[in-house]
Amino acid sequence: MLEISLVQDRNAGPVYRQIAGQIRSAIEVQRLALGERLPTIRELSERLGVNRDTVALAYDELARDGLVEATVGRGTFITAGAGARAFEPQLSPLIERLLVLERARPRFGSADAAVALHSVVPDPRLYPAAAFRKTLNRELQKGGAELLLYGEPQGLLRLRRAVAEHLKGVDLVVTPDELVLCHGASQGISLALRLFATPGDVVALEEPTYNHVLAACSGLGLETTAIPMREDGLDLGVLERTLARPEVKLLYTIPSFHNPLGTTTSLAHRQALLAVAARCGKPVVEDAYEQDLRIDGRPVAPLAALDTTGGVVHLASFSKSLFPGVRVGAMAARGRLVGALLALKQSSDLSDAMPLQAGLAGFLESGDYAKHLARLRRVMRGRRDALLEALAQYLPHGARFNRPEGGYQVWVELPDAIDTSELLPDAVAAGVLFAPGAQFNHDRRPSQCLRLSYAMADEAELREGAAVLGEVVTRHGRADGRRAQRVSV
């Protein structure tokens, strides 16, 4: 409350000057802060028992001096003085948790010369960049300004048609109406999680699993519970006990070319998984982000194709099979899940970029995508074989790794109880990058496993990388082997 005391004394000067002076002092000592509102002329005149004109004169003087500003109908505000005091805005506790997780991510520093076996981003040397550019340019020319409006929230119908057509190739029959396009499968993950779970709820995730989904859960305030991975996919017994808990709202799973394991589950396992989910009445989010990248082996139908329950959301992506920059993913679902995903997508960011959707539609329709895929799979077969051969040659005796039928990743278990996060700095220094297993564990506990990828490195680089890795592991094994620290597999 503004304190003003008036002196009825000729020497004190006119009353309006006394009022103005005392307000001026209050501003100077910051008892009145920038932006504060003064009492109305009527209020102050009544409080001080003076004529309204007297207060008005005082306010006019302050306004002339630029200390206050009167706004019709709103009152008079302090416009001078030290700005409002800085304060630390309180972040949502979910964000604080996310920042902790963020700080724990491995940093590779400036390791440009090192062989990149850590990343599952496809190799830019293989992008059909010029062909895509031409398609995009043609589509923009054809589509004109209309293509620069907000898109249909569900995604360009033409692209949904092309994606539906494409999904037939992996045995998934959906109509364009059952597809909601999104901003990469990564956005699809966030939306699918939010579709079923609200902060405080629990999501069943494989362990190890894709590290980004752990971050997404954290950012959304979702707890996770780990379903251990066995030879042929997640443990169905643990799954059943887990999904039976009411607070567990969904399962997120990667049945084909698992990240980080590289494994693919059998038809029988998929059917068993769907049966468990149905018995528990819980939906399944199937991340099929690398499904176009089969190198060999017999294709296995995705969960969404086998499903008879209507409880599966299938996430498809072009980020790994074409390039991430196209930023198009697709969510396939049935029944009211479609409308719900659509409303959620729209409430998140209104719509995606139609120019890129039209470019991708053109690229799919022309057969350019199929051509690119055939080449990419051929190159990846060579790379996978080169990496596996080199690992067999260079890794110390007792190291184990699998043979993926597609995708980009190979999972390696080291023979000695080495924490691969501790191994990483030496490997970087020696010239090879890998993804330590800990980052795929829910609790980031140490792991003696690591994920290698043949996405980014060519055959010669893969051999070099494997040789360097073998050396570093062997050296560490000798040094640390007898410490026999306990780390998880």
Added chain:
Amino acid sequence: MLEISLVQDRNAGPVYRQIAGQIRSAIEVQRLALGERLPTIRELSERLGVNRDTVALAYDELARDGLVEATVGRGTFITAGAGARAFEPQLSPLIERLLVLERARPRFGSADAAVALHSVVPDPRLYPAAAFRKTLNRELQKGGAELLLYGEPQGLLRLRRAVAEHLKGVDLVVTPDELVLCHGASQGISLALRLFATPGDVVALEEPTYNHVLAACSGLGLETTAIPMREDGLDLGVLERTLARPEVKLLYTIPSFHNPLGTTTSLAHRQALLAVAARCGKPVVEDAYEQDLRIDGRPVAPLAALDTTGGVVHLASFSKSLFPGVRVGAMAARGRLVGALLALKQSSDLSDAMPLQAGLAGFLESGDYAKHLARLRRVMRGRRDALLEALAQYLPHGARFNRPEGGYQVWVELPDAIDTSELLPDAVAAGVLFAPGAQFNHDRRPSQCLRLSYAMADEAELREGAAVLGEVVTRHGRADGRRAQRVSV
């Protein structure tokens, strides 16, 4: 539990056939469901007191018949029978709420011939589509495959530099490091809300306010509390009482070219607002989505420029000033808010599309954006004036509307107690679309106001639309005037 009873009788046939037969029957009557796991050979043999080979023989026979499948290390699963039963997956309660909101949105049906005064999407007839296409094509040619990788999560540095340069023009000085780019300002709204508020928290929003932010809050499980709008912006007294409540985590406000009101707050009001927020220690999200669209009047610095507290997130957009299809927005913030926004953006969808970011950077750098803006503002001045003139001419006596200094929207208050949502179908039939006021109220309560926009219609169309609207309103006023139903202003 699988029930098997064995008969030790020669006529009953060999034991393994009895086991296989009973399992077969259980599958047929669906006591054993598709995907279920059979007991292990060891378990069942112990339970039945038979030799393991006997059980193995039974399982072999079932496998030959395609009824079960054995997977090494995982057990034997039922692979035949009716699929898992359909169930209704339970959606998050937030999504259910979002779907209710979604159903309440006005539908304009097939009103292609009607004058579009309802939409604040910029007019495609004014898009510099060809120039942008050429810039994009050039950038893609120059950038090649590297531009098709995942982008820097914070957004292309080059574009952040260009945006920082551009923001100087609206008196906002930020470094490129203080900008996080996003997928349109609409994504910026979601991220900024999530930065400070977690489900169950309360967000202070103006009333009326941008309807999408109401949907975004709903989808995020955030409650909203209404700060009434006065002549010169939101009610600062109500704001102070509201932000003082601990469960209220932030204020979202549109100080310039308010949506839906079209009003712009004064410098004094902005400083007062910041002072209130600072006293309460609560952050402010400033949506400046139309700030490039000033037509006349004296520019007022954005809150982020006046702020001395570090508690403002400023959202800029190119969707209204260029076109929505570019899907680029920018979030400007200070201190640790930047890293937090970045982590949140990354956890949501990894990164944005670099091709479009590079295209926009080129467009800003070349001066093409500034040129487009100058033209757009000139055209909008003509449209605004035409609309206001036509409203004065055609709206019945007593209707009130304001004169926006920029942006696209004009707020109209009708003289009679007409619920403008009920007016809409007649207006659509008569050939004009508008946005009824109810959709901008937190509780969607009826309103006798409506939002008109001069974004999409040219001067002739605006005059025609205003004439039709005047007719429809006059007709309704006569019919409904004496009902004197209470609707909010």
